[in-house]
Amino acid sequence: MSWWLLVTLGIALVIAEVFIGAFIVLWFGFGAVIAGLLTLLIPDLNAGIQLLLAALIGAVLLYFFRDRCIAGENASQEALHTFSRTTGELHVTETGVLTVFANGTFWQIGNPDDIAPQHRTPGTTLEIREFRNNKAYVSISG
Structure with a gap:
């Protein structure tokens, strides 16, 4: 060559x-x-x-x-405060996993035991306290 x-x-x-x-x-x-x-x-x-x-x-x-x-500080991490303290709608998957629809996507609920069985109906409005490790931590709204 x-x-x-x-x-x-x-x-x-x-x-x-x-x-x-x-x-x-x-x-x-x-x-x-x-x-x-x-x-x-x-x-x-x-x-x-x-x-x-x-x-x-x-x-x-x-x-x-x-x-x-490569500069070590060439990108900044997005602050998650933009994704906190919001509400979402409860969904239950076919396998029974509780998810919440918020900010344009479905999030797996990180604390499903905190939701009483009578509040586990699809469409229930949930208050999202925080997003952590790609999960939403919720409480019942109202």
């Missing part, structure tokens, strides 16, 4: 990283460029060795530099 083909492949991977945004493909692109330049210096490398070098160099670069180049 000619050296310029590996360099072209590496540049294409670096450009692809702009559209992918995973910050992984970039390092394999650098590995392909470096392997291409090594092929320019040592022209009798076969294609298997070239690809192996590109992959190994990319993996080593990924291991050592990815975490150092």
Whole structure:
């Protein structure tokens, strides 16, 4: 494989990283460029060795530099206060699991024992005290 083909492949991977945004493909692109330049210096490398070098160099670069180049605080966690203290409608699944429909989705009820049997009819309005671990913790409204 000619050296310029590996360099072209590496540049294409670096450009692809702009559209992918995973910050992984970039390092394999650098590995392909470096392997291409090594092929320019040592022209009798076969294609298997070239690809192996590109992959190994990319993996080593990924291991050592990815975490150092990504900001640790580049995303903030959404506050859950927007999903608290609301009401929802009780639903019972075919298997008997109690769920509540609130904020546009169904939530499994985290404290089903707190709902008395006479209040377990579908359509009962429940007050949602909080959302925790993808479950809604409720009490009877009113």
